Amino acid sequence: MNSPPPHVRVIASPQSWVEGEAIRQLEAASRLPGMRSAVGLPDLHPGKGAPVGAAFASEGLFYPFLVGNDIGCGMGLWELDLPARKARPDRWAARLDLDGPWEGNTDAVLADMGVKPCGFEAALGTVGGGNHFAEVQRVDAVHDAETFTALGLGTDRLLLLVHSGSRGLGEAILRAHVDRHGTGSLVEGSDEARRYLARHDHAVEWARANRATIAGRMMQGIAAGGRRVLDVCHNSVTPKPYEGHTCWLHRKGAAPSDQGPVVIPGSRGSLSYLVLPLGDGVNHAHSLAHGAGRKWTRTSARERMRERFTPEALTRTSFKSHVICEDRDLLFEEAPPAYKAIDRVVQDLVDAGLVRVVATLAPVLTYKTRTRRE
Template structure:
């Protein structure tokens, strides 16, 4: 059996756990996998490393994409002036966002070219590491490009991280019932059926982020314009084969946001093309990446911090998270250093830095 090539984008200063590297090697040994890339946010997942990309000439592996098909990040510029923004006021207004959206879901699905699909969770963030966040621009590294993109440091921005909710899980479950974790030959009806459902889930997830943004902007009494939306869990055609991304941002779809933890900066970057991008499978880190597992984070932090301590970050931002376990699991301390992650991408010639964004209010979940 031939093992795929493995390329890890990192530096000696990066911290990558051995378990994640072991998972990369396990995936590289799968039949038909030709190339594997680990990004600087690489960390161990449930059998599959997160922060990685996998290329195959003729096979599609649904379990390498996972259950949250279409999960990604969207960034909106809002009409809120930073000088008038009050975090306490925003926190008071952000209620009722866990309940079903009351808008015309069927119409939105039709506008997106989607068939009738579950709408109960449309417009909701979900759990885990998903969030919506209000931010401000902090440092601008490329003033010309910043101006060319018509960005304004005097306005509040909105970032949304969410996915396909239960839809992606249902698609993966159906595949596993028939094929377990086996591959699908790209020229078979079963593969065509999976890819059709996968593509619907990707578009549903993009729509979900848009509806979430609409709900947040409505609560805050303002409007917004989407700057970008990227998917970091999916499989797409690539160089005559199939590129699977598991927690990896695309470097061939325009601008990318790479968020840190809830208590750190987010980077706005422009991907580069060329030989180095080819070697990295045109993929980038999708965030800081976990340093501790969820159970480790709960065990380590619950002894040291009160919940109230984690509702404000070292940057002075506010965190809305009324799930007592989740607020420890998603604490800033559980994540790697986003500055090191992005530095590694820049050092490997994969990105140009545009700006950083500083969190103001991060919304995870709230009781009714």
């Protein structure tokens, strides 16, 4: 396929540190056949074969391995009907448990959201591992009152941010592709491309239903109700008009800039940012940072944090918020110092003219896992 040379861009200021391996992975992906654009966002960091915090546009074909195994992973934000003054993180932390299978009617929930069952329903309503979480938050400050009010938000209400994906479904879809094609592409319009996209789209919708079910379990656990404010996907491949062509836009740990406001969270010990995307999206592949991005590998974080903190110390943060994480390895791996500074990541987006900050949100209680792994 004859294509113009791909455009590679890294959106990060000189004050932001981006690991060389992440740049190498970005450039390697940019040289794949059919690739027209590769964009690294301020949270760019190395992944398994391809960087996280990146977006890629290809023409005529697409690459499932660039999406990865957690197809549909994303974040949903709910406004709760609880005033911030009624937060009871000590009490909530003692009783919340989202690790076991949800006891509700999974078929009914999926049907209500127009999603077909997939065989992985035992995991519906569970957060999963890695950097996934469900976090009760309070409004720290409002920076764009007009947009904040237009979203129907109130400064006195608690919020719930859920970060999770398609669990084992996405893994099974990628594994089936890799078993046949490795890291190879699928040609637009081919039978195999259509089959993959059908399964991909199913996983995206299943992941959205999973986040909604997690939110429902959290709300039941803290005796609250709520309404969904937004839900966006970070791992996907979709057709998109791009630079005068119809391209395939891959997002790997990248928030969409073409679907309204998004939340960009930091670590569990920092603020999250509710932002409004700006601009036409062309120079940044219609994408934004999806979080702070890892600064240390998981192995490095475990070693460093064990030397500095006890597990008990990491269950509280500088915001006096609580962290539910009974997996000690995960507690160290997800420690706040293992991540880049979210303030710097968001400032890079602001300086590039890509977002306007609407509000900052502070953690009250973060749920990771009740599963013990000593």
